[in-house]
Amino acid sequence: xxxxxxxxxxxxxxxxxxxxxxxxxxxxxxxxxxxxxxxxxxxxxxxxxxxxxxxxxxxxxxxxxxxxxxxxxxxxxxxxxxxxxxxxxxxxxxxxxxxxxxxxxxxxxxxxxxxxxxxxxxxxxxxxxxxxxxxxxxxxxxxxxxxxxxxxxxxxxxxxxxxxxxxxxxxxxxxxxxxxxxxxxxxxxxxxxxxxxxxxxxxxxxxxxxxxxxx
Numbered sequence: 001x002x003x004x005x006x007x008x009x010x011x012x013x014x015x016x017x018x019x020x021x022x023x024x025x026x027x028x029x030x031x032x033x034x035x036x037x038x039x040x041x042x043x044x045x046x047x048x049x050x051x052x053x054x055x056x057x058x059x060x061x062x063x064x065x066x067x068x069x070x071x072x073x074x075x076x077x078x079x080x081x082x083x084x085x086x087x088x089x090x091x092x093x094x095x096x097x098x099x100x101x102x103x104x105x106x107x108x109x110x111x112x113x114x115x116x117x118x119x120x121x122x123x124x125x126x127x128x129x130x131x132x133x134x135x136x137x138x139x140x141x142x143x144x145x146x147x148x149x150x151x152x153x154x155x156x157x158x159x160x161x162x163x164x165x166x167x168x169x170x171x172x173x174x175x176x177x178x179x180x181x182x183x184x185x186x187x188x189x190x191x192x193x194x195x196x197x198x199x200x201x202x203x204x205x206x207x208x209x210x211x212x213x214x215x
Contacts, residue, residue: 012205028050037061038097040067040105040140041168043132045121048090049196052182053112053203058212059100061159064176065181068134069166077175083126090134092171102140108149109133112203113193116159122195131161133170141165171192 044050047065055063067075070086080087094104113121117129135141144165152161182200186192206212 005114014207036096036098037094038102039136040093040095040102041090041136041171042093042105042109043069043088043130043134044109045089045124045131047089047091047174048177048181048192049199050112050194051180053091053108054091054105054201056200056204056211057095057100057104057108057207058210059096060093060097060102060212061099064094065178066092067172068168068170068176069132069164071180071211075172077178080128081126083128085128087128088130088132089128089174090171091134092173095110099147100210102143104157106133106143107206108203108210110147110151111206112199115161116157118162125152130164131165132164134166134171136168141167188211 034153042050042054051063051065054060066089067080067085067087068090069088070080072079072085072087075087079085080089095105113131117131119125119127119130121129121131131138133144135144148161148163148165151157182192182196185196
């Protein structure tokens with residue numbers, strides 16, 4: 001079973017203030033960028049959990065579960081679960097930078113999983129469950145490294161952060177049945193009620209100001 005450690009919201013508020021210059025730089029770059037969307041790719045263990053969380057954030061347009069970071073081309077879920085492909089389960093997030101920033105996405109990333117357990121999240125063990133940030137450009141790399149350094153330095157966790165920060169070389173979308181997995185299986189698969197639902201409920205409480213408005 002996954003364990004999730006939500007770091008103090010107050011602490012993150014302080015950290016964000018410390019990184020305010022980063023946000024200002026991002027805003028300037030977004031103003032100069034004609035693109036209306038941007039992309040982030042994170043691995044926080046089981047991608048069913050990660051997808052369910054990120055799709056609820058205001059400004060997130062789509063969340064695609066998939067695989068990245070390994071050597072096997074076009075891997076299957078079964079192959080990735082074997083731990084022999086080198087790939088991590090991850091989600092690729094397309095978002096509107098005018099509504100939500102990469103900093104915001106990183107804040108969620110650090111809070112919704114345990115970044116101190118090497119190749120493990122709860123009872124899920126293997127390199128496919130590693131904590132990883134796949135950056136798409138130098139600015140994402142800089143911000144990811146900045147957060148990791150500040151969190152380690154602050155003592156937010158009782159153990160060192162082991163999150164991998166690596167360039168995204170290739171993202172392979174997962175099989176169709178993984179898409180919206182929690183939505184379609186929350187009352188069918190016990191994993192959803194035992195693991196994902198409690199995590200999602202905690203996330204909603206901590207990040208209630210950043211969620212999409214109910215339809």
